[in-house]
Amino acid sequence: MQLALTILVDGLSYASWLFIVALGLTLVFGVLKILNIAHGSFYALGAYAAASTVAWFTGSGAAPLLSLLAMLGAAMAVAVLIAPLTERGLLRFYYGRDEVLLVLVTYAMFLMLEDITKLIWGANPYYVSEPYALFGNIDIGLQSYVGYDLFLVVLALVVGLVVWWGLNRTRSGKIVTAVIHSPEIAASMGIKVSRVYMVSFAIGIFLAALGGAFTAPMISVQPGVSVGVIIISFAVVIIGGLGSIEGAAIGAIIVGLARAFAVHMVPVAELFSVYLVMALVLVFRPEGLFQRIQARKI
Numbered sequence: 014m015q016l017a018l019t020i021l022v023d024g025l026s027y028a029s030w031l032f033i034v035a036l037g038l039t040l041v042f043g044v045l046k047i048l049n050i051a052h053g054s055f056y057a058l059g060a061y062a063a064a065s066t067v068a069w070f071t072g073s074g075a076a077p078l079l080s081l082l083a084m085l086g087a088a089m090a091v092a093v094l095i096a097p098l099t100e101r102g103l104l105r106f107y108y109g110r111d112e113v114l115l116v117l118v119t120y121a122m123f124l125m126l127e128d129i130t131k132l133i134w135g136a137n138p139y140y141v142s143e144p145y146a147l148f149g150n151i152d153i154g155l156q157s158y159v160g161y162d163l164f165l166v167v168l169a170l171v172v173g174l175v176v177w178w179g180l181n182r183t184r185s186g187k188i189v190t191a192v193i194h195s196p197e198i199a200a201s202m203g204i205k206v207s208r209v210y211m212v213s214f215a216i217g218i219f220l221a222a223l224g225g226a227f228t229a230p231m232i233s234v235q236p237g238v239s240v241g242v243i244i245i246s247f248a249v250v251i252i253g254g255l256g257s258i259e260g261a262a263i264g265a266i267i268v269g270l271a272r273a274f275a276v277h278m279v280p281v282a283e284l285f286s287v288y289l290v291m292a293l294v295l296v297f298r299p300e301g302l303f304q305r306i307q308a309r310k311i
Contacts, residue, residue: 016277018153018156020273020274022163023162023273023276024271024272024273025266025269028169028269030227032173032249032262033223033224034056034242035249035250035265036176037052037055037216037219038052038221038261039255039257039261040216040220045104047119048112048119050119050120050123051119051122051123052119052221053241054123054126055095055221055222056224056225056228056243057238058126059087059088059221060228060229060234060238061130061133062088062090063088064139064229065134066083066087077144080144081144087222088222088226089222092218093215096211097215100210100215108210126239138233139229139234140233141229145231147164173262176216177258180258192209245268245287248264252268253265259303260301263302264301264302267294268290271287272287
């Protein structure tokens, strides 16, 4: 029983930040129809920016609790700075082109951003452990868990609810939904589709950077951290269904629990367990668990 509880808590903790990152990936695909290979690089930029910002805050003697706001601000700064450069400066020239070409363009962005992060932050790892100790330890049963891990679960719930509410209960969300279904009809009704693309892409970058920022206290931020994240994020959205918020949530939980089970029971199969689950889902549901039904084109 205690082992099952440990697997559950570890799986949900891992799924929490993964859901935030995958949510940005599935949002960009749902609106812009782009499989963004560079999404992992935005995660890495958020992690590096958060590590640098928190180090500056703690060095200046600021209250430790402010480090959470510093990480949030770092993620927002990444989105504000990067989104206009990438979406307006590059991606908009490829809208409507072949999907394979867009994948190659975002892969080129990924390679460039990898080198840019090395030029800015160097090749040495960054550690930022202060926020990780903010919430202390929480006893559940006979096991003690780090409070920061449970805080990430709450953060993921808040982020997921805010995005769902924004898309389904606000006027702006209805506009985004209209653009998703038919950009041409939306444009004919006076909707500025280019602005919707820009804002949606910025939110997607923010979610990736937010996941990186709040994961930074748990990992060593170093070159190459983006590679594993983008692979696992793609596994999540493929399992859940591209373009589905509910699918991203369920996919992240499935991946998190599968990984936690493997770590505690068969450690050598940690990564294999994720790909095994993805393969099983694709065998029975090639479109993903929550792929929305699309209207047949005549």
